[in-house]
Amino acid sequence: MDLAFKSLVNYASRKSGVNLTQYRENYLRRRIEFRMKILGVTSFDAYLKMLQNDGKEIDKLLNTITINVTEFMRDKTPFEFFMNHVLPDIARRKEKVKGNLLRFWSAACSFGEEPYTIAICVFEALGSKWSVSIYATDIDDECLRVAKDGFYRPTQLKNLGKDLLEKYFEKEEDGYRVKSFLRRCVKFKKHDLTTQEPVSRYLDAVFCRNVMIYFSEQQKIKVVNDFYEALVDGGYLVIGKSETLPAGFKDKFECINLREKVYRKFSNLANSCEEE
Numbered sequence: 001m002d003l004a005f006k007s008l009v010n011y012a013s014r015k016s017g018v019n020l021t022q023y024r025e026n027y028l029r030r031r032i033e034f035r036m037k038i039l040g041v042t043s044f045d046a047y048l049k050m051l052q053n054d055g056k057e058i059d060k061l062l063n064t065i066t067i068n069v070t071e072f073m074r075d076k077t078p079f080e081f082f083m084n085h086v087l088p089d090i091a092r093r094k095e096k097v098k099g100n101l102l103r104f105w106s107a108a109c110s111f112g113e114e115p116y117t118i119a120i121c122v123f124e125a126l127g128s129k130w131s132v133s134i135y136a137t138d139i140d141d142e143c144l145r146v147a148k149d150g151f152y153r154p155t156q157l158k159n160l161g162k163d164l165l166e167k168y169f170e171k172e173e174d175g176y177r178v179k180s181f182l183r184r185c186v187k188f189k190k191h192d193l194t195t196q197e198p199v200s201r202y203l204d205a206v207f208c209r210n211v212m213i214y215f216s217e218q219q220k221i222k223v224v225n226d227f228y229e230a231l232v233d234g235g236y237l238v239i240g241k242s243e244t245l246p247a248g249f250k251d252k253f254e255c256i257n258l259r260e261k262v263y264r265k266f267s268n269l270a271n272s273c274e275e276e
């Protein structure tokens with residue numbers, strides 16, 4: 001890393017409280033240069049001065065680095081697999097011990113589409129007799145604000161059929177709001193995956209999709225270890241379609257479906273979910 005770039009990244013890390021020094025350098029360079037181009041700034045030194053002089057610029061840089069793209073039922077098939085195979089398996093295990101609480105974590109939830117999708121999948125696959133608790137976390141305050149509000153425009157809901165829209169959303173003037181019974185299932189919280197402890201333990205499944213691509217190998221290892229700690233034995237981890245688990249996790253997670261990137265924490269329980 002050249003000196004000017006390094007000073008900029010160190011300053012931005014201190015100022016934002018997010019350890020950007022651990023992000024992949026090429027990715028970080030591309031995103032910072034993208035922001036500089038918008039501002040017409042041509043050197044890292046000049047951009048550092050701008051960050052030091054304009055208190056609001058750090059948030060704009062952070063938003064540029066942590067792209068928030070997301071969708072309801074993103075990629076569709078991982079959520080179909082979740083409904084048809086993972087949830088029935090979790091429910092069977094709970095029924096054996098007479099439990100009725102299902103606990104999930106949507107890590108890096110962006111504007112909330114992912115945790116609400118998880119909630120919809122649970123109601124669709126298992127009905128309403130379960131108590132559902134979903135932690136939904138992100139480092140971006142603006143994302144969390146929008147997510148809590150639960151209001152989405154029709155274009156953001158294009159992956160949901162009319163039937164799901166009617167069941168889970170209230171129509172408002174310019175869009176739809178997630179119904180309150182569904183919103184009550186989700187607890188939104190600010191959380192930095194790279195520096196903080198897991199938000200909870202004894203979770204049945206963790207979704208961490210399309211964020212580890214931005215992380216260095218070292219950060220990925222920290223984060224996947226956290227998920228291992230946070231899951232119950234036999235709990236599921238779902239990652240993004242273009243993502244891979246770091247090396248060294250073969251004895252901790254078994255791959256349940258390689259195409260959908262669904263893994264399960266090893267346990268001694270009988271294997272009851274379909275392998276690919």
Ligand SMILES: C[S@@+](CC[C@H](N)C(=O)[O-])C[C@H]1O[C@@H](n2cnc3c(N)ncnc32)[C@H](O)[C@@H]1O
Binds near residue numbers: 068114
């Ligand atoms: C591309 S979105 C993924 C949203 C959703 N999981 C999905 O797959 O549609 C990436 C999200 O990761 C968040 N993010 C980036 N770095 C993070 C970190 N260190 N801790 C927690 N969230 C982070 C961003 O704010 C952004 O909302």
